[in-house]
Amino acid sequence: MAQKKPEKLIDEKDVRLDGRGLKELRPMKIEVGVLGNADGSAYIEQGKNKILAAVYGPKEAHPKHLAIPDRALLRCRYHMAPFSVEERKSPAPSRREVELSKVIREALEPAVFVEYYPRTSIDTFVEVLQADGGTRCAAITVASLALADAGIPMRGLVAACAAGKVEGRLVLDLDDIEDKEGEADLPLAWMSHSNAITLLQMDGSLTLDEFGQAVNMAVEGCKQIHGLQKETLKAKYVAVKEEVEE
Numbered sequence: 001m002a003q004k005k006p007e008k009l010i011d012e013k014d015v016r017l018d019g020r021g022l023k024e025l026r027p028m029k030i031e032v033g034v035l036g037n038a039d040g041s042a043y044i045e046q047g048k049n050k051i052l053a054a055v056y057g058p059k060e061a062h063p064k065h066l067a068i069p070d071r072a073l074l075r076c077r078y079h080m081a082p083f084s085v086e087e088r089k090s091p092a093p094s095r096r097e098v099e100l101s102k103v104i105r106e107a108l109e110p111a112v113f114v115e116y117y118p119r120t121s122i123d124t125f126v127e128v129l130q131a132d133g134g135t136r137c138a139a140i141t142v143a144s145l146a147l148a149d150a151g152i153p154m155r156g157l158v159a160a161c162a163a164g165k166v167e168g169r170l171v172l173d174l175d176d177i178e179d180k181e182g183e184a185d186l187p188l189a190w191m192s193h194s195n196a197i198t199l200l201q202m203d204g205s206l207t208l209d210e211f212g213q214a215v216n217m218a219v220e221g222c223k224q225i226h227g228l229q230k231e232t233l234k235a236k237y238v239a240v241k242e243e244v245e246e
């Protein structure tokens with residue numbers, strides 16, 4: 001059943017429907033190394049989004065004609081499970097999934113030292129188990145951790161989140177209803193280390209001034225997410241080190 005639009009998405013005290021402030025991220029939970037059979041993996045919950053990422057590689061590229069002589073071929077598949085959204089989604093890849101696979105790969109590639117592994121492929125699979133807006137961003141955040149968990153050398157981690165405009169106000173990390181009913185959505189990915197933006201898209205319309213503010217808001221959100229990414233990776237490897245020492 002389709003979600004009904006409530007009368008107001010933001011009340012007079014600037015509190016959003018789910019209780020968040022305008023510049024607040026959804027509650028997040030991240031885990032790394034969640035799958036036994038992948039070289040690297042990670043899982044994220046961001047609000048109601050639940051997304052799994054798995055990485056295989058670097059391994060010999062197949063089919064061989066796709067191998068690149070001076071670097072690894074980074075591939076990415078973003079897929080939504082049929083049960084991930086309110087209205088059952090066909091399991092066949094949609095145009096949207098093909099587009100998102102491309103933008104996620106392009107957001108991650110600048111962070112990976114692909115030149116270290118010529119003629120190989122690094123395959124990243126993103127499975128959206130439950131979607132509630134902003135899945136491309138959460139997919140980038142979790143895939144970046146899965147790449148790190150696979151031990152692939154990276155310049156930095158990539159974190160992503162959207163900012164946008166809802167009922168005339170700029171907000172961070174839009175959920176599904178804010179995305180659908182709002183005036184603008186601006187997903188952005190940010191790479192730590194070089195402070196570079198590796199994805200910037202926009203749906204809807206913003207003034208030039210709002211655009212600048214939304215970009216800054218999204219970068220701040222990414223920095224918070226990056227903090228959580230680092231903590232999660234550290235916690236895992238401290239635990240592994242302690243196990244080895246015991």
Ligand code: UDP
Pocket residue numbers: 085086087089096131132133134135136137176179
């Ligand atoms: N969505 C859906 N069915 C679909 C595709 C998307 O219900 O087939 C919902 C889902 O909650 C998704 C949201 O629409 O997160 C926004 O989709 P969009 O294409 O803007 O990408 P996203 O914001 O997830 O990166």
